[in-house]
Amino acid sequence: MVEEKKQHPKRRPPSARLTRRSLAFVAAGAVLAAVATFVVAGFQGADDNGGGGAGSVVTTGAVAGEAFGTATGGDCLTWTALDASDLAKVDCEQSHLFEVVADIDLSVFPGAEWGPGTRFPSVSRFTQLRDEQCAPAAMDYLGGRFDPHGKFSVGLINPGEAGWAAGERTLRCGLQFSSTTGNLLPIEGRVADQDQSRAWDPGVCIGINNGVPADPVDCAKPHAFEVAAVVDLSERFPDALPSIEDQDAFLEETCTARVDEFLGDPEALRNKTLTLFWDNLNFDSWLAGSRKVNCSIGTQVEGGGFAAITGSAKGDILIDGQPPVPPPDDNGRLLPTPLPGAAPLPGG
Template sequence: MSRRSSVIGVLLAALAMVSACTGSDPESQADAQRQPPSRIELPDAAEETGSTESPNVAIQPAEGLPIAGECMILADFQSIDCAEPHTLEVASIAELPAELPRSRPEDAEMLRLTETACAEPIADFVGSGDINATRLHPWTVWPSEEGWAKDERWLLCGVAELGVDLVPVSRTGSVRDALVGEPFYDFQACLPDSPIEATTLQYVPCAEPHRAEALPGVLPLPGGPNDPMPTVEEIDELAGPHCAAARSAYLGGSDRDDITLSWRIPEQDDWRRGSNSVVCYVSTEEPVGELLLGIGDRPLPE
């Protein structure tokens, strides 16, 4: 069987595009629209397999899968030296539960299953749970419908760097331990608008004019995808003091009237997929051309 027809299935960025957000006052901005940067590549339709019940099958691994630490070009699913331009780095290869239905679940359900399964190995790979505060994001790959019908149940947990359009960009070098210590700021997420005002999440390079900066110290919320999501008020009670402490550590000084604190929280769909974290931000009224890190009491940069 060809590698492409068997291995290339659905490629989805498991990015938590959360839209409810709040500033230092606890009023939530819940009317924003969510636009996940999904890029789906579907193979030719596989032969109908009939029953959707879980059979007793021997799970078959796909041939030629890359291993953790290898890099790839998503377009052709080919391994490549990480020193060469690539769009995905493999954090881990795992197996999906054997009891899943004979017919592959719909994409939304697959994304829910894979995001939860990939969260820990990806955090371990990049060296931090702060990935949601960066331009690095999980990118999960699972078997095509044809491969699924042949009892493949592998799961590739990868890491991609997203560009301004939230699509993986070509990069060189490894992101293993990329979020440990100072290297975090090489991938820090900066936004063109305040998170309170933005209806969709966009990135801009932090060295270019921007109004918001994501802070290290992503806050995991209690509970999992099968538990009820906390209310906005409950999340705000947890996020307020956590983000205030993160702001003080980041700015290196006391509170300032010209730098606003805000945070973004999951929506219900994000929660059901296992996205259960809050990302804190500092933002300014006018764009700044460099990071606010360690600004203390100095004037805002132009």
């Protein structure tokens, strides 16, 4: 593909950039949907219509345990039970799910909302508290170096309905690693000591759910796209954040070369009808120290979603259950792969 680019320098940027922009839009939608239902790291409040019904959210009385009751900034917590009732403190170098940045005592807040006998807050109220109290606490905890678009997100653990009924009013704010669908992924080491770039390792396949990227899966299972490379933008831009245009120019060339190397054949991307796309970094991410982005490969479908790919792109794949058909060679000239549903190319 590098050689092809040299022969036809005007090829590829429009479709590749379209796919990259679409990925950002689709992924953001999935994250927003996850936030609406997963805002407190497994300790959600009752729904707005009251608890106890078939659709109510399961909560936990983990406040009865010492780990929640004594957790403070710098402690790391983990659990395995769905309701997190086995919550425990662990060394932060060990695998964990939550790094506490602050404990917030609601009993000292003004107003009657938090007094004895008050109703357990709803998910939306806990979401407000997370945004109002936990987001700034996380920024302070990290000395201002928090990437709001990176791999870590701000979470909140509440005491659960049982703890609330017993009079516990302390919340724990913390940092967590959430997947696209909102599931928590393990963390090893303190966040302050890590690169916060939201970049997956090469060879990771991101699952698919109704055309939308989901959680990492084995590449033998249906997935939206496969990560082919990680690029450190500081290699080319060591001093200041480059513009999106400069990022795109650098990443078009670099990702093309890295993907060709990943696949082992410069014609593989074309022959398997896959499209290359990449991520960009913005000012907030750069300021927090994030420098890495992914080069990924997948197939976009009409409407902005993704086709389901089965198998690693390094070998044989199926796209929506069918083997890919390489585009024709028109008098020796390689044609760009059209997006599904696109009109035939002139002369095709």
